[in-house]
Amino acid sequence: MTATTHDIEDLRLHSRMYDAVIDEIDGRRIRIGADWLVDWASCNYLGLDLDEEIIEAVEPQLRRWGTHPSWSRMLGSPRLYPQLEERLTDLLEAPDVLLLPTISQIHLGVIPALIEQGTLIMESRAHRTIYDGCVFARGRGATLQRFRSGDTEELERLLREATARPVMVCMDGVNSMTGDVPDLQTYARLTRQYGALLYVDDAHGMGVIGERSHDEPTPYGRRGNAIVRHCGETYDDIILVGGFSKAYSSLLAFLALPTAVKNRLKVAAPTYLYSGPSPVASLATVSAGLDVNEKRGDELRTHLYRLTIKLLGHLRGMGVHTLNKDDTPVVEIPISPEHDLIEVSERLWAAGQYVTLAPYPGVPRDEIGFRIQLTAAHTDAQVDDLNRVLTELARDGALRPAIPHQRGPVD
Numbered sequence: 001m002t003a004t005t006h007d008i009e010d011l012r013l014h015s016r017m018y019d020a021v022i023d024e025i026d027g028r029r030i031r032i033g034a035d036w037l038v039d040w041a042s043c044n045y046l047g048l049d050l051d052e053e054i055i056e057a058v059e060p061q062l063r064r065w066g067t068h069p070s071w072s073r074m075l076g077s078p079r080l081y082p083q084l085e086e087r088l089t090d091l092l093e094a095p096d097v098l099l100l101p102t103i104s105q106i107h108l109g110v111i112p113a114l115i116e117q118g119t120l121i122m123e124s125r126a127h128r129t130i131y132d133g134c135v136f137a138r139g140r141g142a143t144l145q146r147f148r149s150g151d152t153e154e155l156e157r158l159l160r161e162a163t164a165r166p167v168m169v170c171m172d173g174v175n176s177m178t179g180d181v182p183d184l185q186t187y188a189r190l191t192r193q194y195g196a197l198l199y200v201d202d203a204h205g206m207g208v209i210g211e212r213s214h215d216e217p218t219p220y221g222r223r224g225n226a227i228v229r230h231c232g233e234t235y236d237d238i239i240l241v242g243g244f245s246k247a248y249s250s251l252l253a254f255l256a257l258p259t260a261v262k263n264r265l266k267v268a269a270p271t272y273l274y275s276g277p278s279p280v281a282s283l284a285t286v287s288a289g290l291d292v293n294e295k296r297g298d299e300l301r302t303h304l305y306r307l308t309i310k311l312l313g314h315l316r317g318m319g320v321h322t323l324n325k326d327d328t329p330v331v332e333i334p335i336s337p338e339h340d341l342i343e344v345s346e347r348l349w350a351a352g353q354y355v356t357l358a359p360y361p362g363v364p365r366d367e368i369g370f371r372i373q374l375t376a377a378h379t380d381a382q383v384d385d386l387n388r389v390l391t392e393l394a395r396d397g398a399l400r401p402a403i404p405h406q407r408g409p410v411d
């Protein structure tokens, strides 16, 4: 076992929250063997996986298109694809959109195609799949640099010193571990100033955060149209990547980009040329999901925000450390160094709570802990129960105390 997989192998061998087989679901509860647990590990932020309107929309499309087109996009795309690309272009207010099956495939295929022998500057906390795309590009001649997350001075130095062109900065939108929303305007200003492209993966923001308005029901903004609109930015020199596998509960991903770049990727991104497409059921659930988003999205996000504040407010009130500066539904709770992740996960399990474990090296050693994702399909009673369990863990010293600059209790 190598140093990089040792801790994860430990979880695989000894934790019931790793590699579980789920026997049954009932709303946001799951049954694993004889135990029913509340699921805080799914990223179905809007709860659309359980939405009757969406479930009913699948069968008519299957009757029309069969289960799977099985053409790569280069060969042909069911009409559903251009329809979705148009709708998404409107929702994001982007110049154009290209759909591909997954974000991982996009990073691996698109980052090398865009950068060729230029310079990639990657944020240190960017998602592992961005890193893989960058490493692949480096293998094909690109230069790869990293800057500490949030350190715009270091980023500016790297932008100034980059000689191999083009230059592209790659980062997460809503961060997958901390839930934080980066200050995209600052990054966009810097990258434009140095003639670089900004490549942003907003897997966790899509469907959750959106454009701001004076009458918005929550600080998530409206319409769930992702980080570029949320930060009031334009798409000039920004490529937005997002997916439907989280808030929209479907297997499909997208790039928001200029039409000229889209056309270039149609001949240069292996995923477009050679990978199989998303199943028809996924295209159908995205289509119905966009309908639901138009009709009820802001309502679902309001419920989601309320539950999130209930949890974060409780943690902050107890003085427990989380990685969250923003109030998104991705809540990472590091555990105390004297406590063991497997022991904590067993306590959560015994109390009927199923979470995502965050071992090293997925997170730095002082952030080892667990992550809770809230969804619009959770109930107030479920969050109350979770809060009780977290109170017990905090009382027993299993959670870290908040560090001084962290926010105090919310009311």
Ligand SMILES: Cc1ncc(COP(=O)(O)O)c(C=O)c1O
Binding pocket: 101, 102, 103, 104, 105, 127, 129, 172, 176, 201, 202, 203, 204, 243, 245, 253
């Ligand atoms: C930020 C981020 N990017 C990419 C991915 C992978 O997305 P996909 O399953 O569409 O490949 C994830 C999944 O967790 C993610 O959190």
